[in-house]
Amino acid sequence: MRRTHGRLRPALAVAVAAALVFTSCTEGDERGGFRPGAADLADPYVPGAGNGGYDVDNYRLAVRYDPPTDRLTGRAVVTATATAPLSRFSLDLAGLDVSRVTVDGGPAGSARDGDELVVIPPDGLPRGTRFTVEVDYAGVPAVRADGQLGSGGFLHTDDGAIALGQPWSAAAWFPVNDHPADKATYDIEVTVPDGLAALSNGVPGERTRADGWTTWRWAERAPMASYLTTLVIGDYRVQTGTHAGRPMVTAVPASLPAAGPEAASLARTGEIADFLASRFGPYPFDSYGGVVVTDGRVGYALETQSRPVYGPGFFRGGRPNPGVVAHELAHQWFGNSVALSRWRDIWLNEGFASYAEWLWEEHDGGRTAQRTFELEYAATDWSRPVVDPGRSGLFGTAVYKRGALTVHALRRTVGDDTFFRILRTWTAERRGGNATTEDLIALAERVSGKSLRPFFDAWLVGGTAPALP
Structure with missing residues (x-):
């Protein structure tokens, strides 16, 4: 950062059992040696954020966003390992409605507790068990306007959206263990109306089109803290090339001059990264880049992993600003990798x-x-x-x-x-x-x-x- 009478249907039976388990667990009734995972990592700087009892290995996210309605639909597949014998566990998720939850392919119970999605697997998860949670969800994503840096979370814009913020943003658009102590790899698939870009973290993948929609794919194979994830959706000029044998993706809003200070600043990304590598050691990720946004609610730049996002205030002087690029790129070593x-x-x-x-x-x-x-x-x-x-x-x-x-x-x-x-x-x-x-x-x-x-x-x-x- 720079500044539901008769015999219960299977799914219903699971839901009822889940509610009972949820109630008994909250009352401290432990069975078979399993216990609930903590719904808070007890970091006083971010109360309620993060969860205990498991460690996430990978998030596979597939989301569709429709700007005219500001509606997001998504499926998150979370692969994790139990670090304690779990009767239930939580994921952070703000505001969105959950329609289906499975654990290892079978129906699981769920309950909402504020910004927590409580997941109750049909059987306890022993310590050391690797498991997969799949969550289908939808709704209008949340904005948090009272953050110390200003607005964060999922910001609807005139031509799309921006998912961004520190220390909180990820739980606004996918279920997550939302604390940097639990880093994971990511596969991100974003479907938007044709003509819009959908930028995110990591290496770009195949882009496909169908029925008026385009799907953009991204993969971040280095562990990433959740607040470092981003989506930037809108009308952008996207430049794709390579630097030092790795993909370089930069983007500037189409409304800005092609030769303006924003584009000129991003154009120095490779040069600045190389200089910092000479001081700090090898660049730690598989791609480079940066994205400029024009929404005035973003009064900061953020070191979103491999592809920092720069707010408009850094270029109001009409001149390139390589200093902010140096700051956010340095975070790729200090704050992102470490x-x-x-x-x-x-x-x-x-x-x-x-x-x-x-x-x-x-x-x-x-x-x-x-x-x-x-x-x-x-x-x-x-x-x-x-x-x-x-x-x-x-x-x-x-x-x-x-x-x-x-x-x-x-x-x-x-x-x-x-x-x-x-x-x-x-x-x-x-x-x-x-x-x-x-x-x-x-x-x-x-x-x-x-x-x-x-x-x-x-x-x-x-x-x-x-x-x-």
Whole structure:
């Protein structure tokens, strides 16, 4: 981020049994050693988000969206592994109506509890069992207008829709374990009226047409946090090519000039990614790209995996803005490939991405990283911590700016060679996984051979300006 008398029919019998099981489970009645999976991962920054008792391996999503009615219909096939003996489990799903749920191909019970879809398999799922949940659903997707960044979720637009937002968006358009602690691979199929583009994450697949509708296919084979998924549907000029042997897909609204600052900025995606790879290690995904949107409710850019989305505010000056491209591309390493375990450590995303802006500016002939460090150091409010900044500070200045100051101060403390070795070791060893601030500190101490706890305490949480290294 940059800122239903007689004998019950089988399906009905399952539904009734499901309701009974749901009630008994909520009352704490455990049978056969199985128990309900948690309906909340207890991350205080995103109350209610995420679920326990299983780990998702893959989402296979097939959705159809009709812009004139703002109606979405979908089928989600979720492949997961039980991490506890489950009598039931939950998926996050906001607002949409569910018509059918199966587990491993057989009818399953379900119930709604707010933004949770509770799934009750006919038999308990032992720990270690790999299982598949299929959900058919439909409705008008939800918009969340009270997020810290503004509107998020599924935004209906004049010519289509935008599914976007941090830390919440995915549950607006598919059933999901909606927390970055549970990353998964994705196969996404989006059907829209002919003439509209349907952009998403990963490698583009075969595009097919039938009866006035076009189906766009995308595949993201690297594990991805749910908030990094996106759909952008509308009238777009889509440019498809390759870079470094991988697909490059960029898109700008057809309403914008073909040679405008938006297109010019996206055109530098490959160049900027290559520069960052020289500092951070190999680019971690199988495709590149970016999408510009013009909806004013999107007052931010978001590092949606492999294909960042840029809001209109970054180009209002009429000039290209490679800095925001550098920021969102840096997230492909810091935040996407190496993802958060808990939102309290969001500086691991934003501090490093902000620092990447400094590095790119210097490389592109502008101000040096050291000079930017000096200016930001003088302007910083040191009373605001970087780690665990509070929900209201999730996207605050301290996370971005003081986070970047910490990164540069680490560089000055350990020296350039060791610093970039720390970064490349971090992105290599943690690739495709999750991490915490404690993990970073331990790795930095191991690579540098130095005791760095006092350094990180001073720069990340100390209440006064730390001594300059």
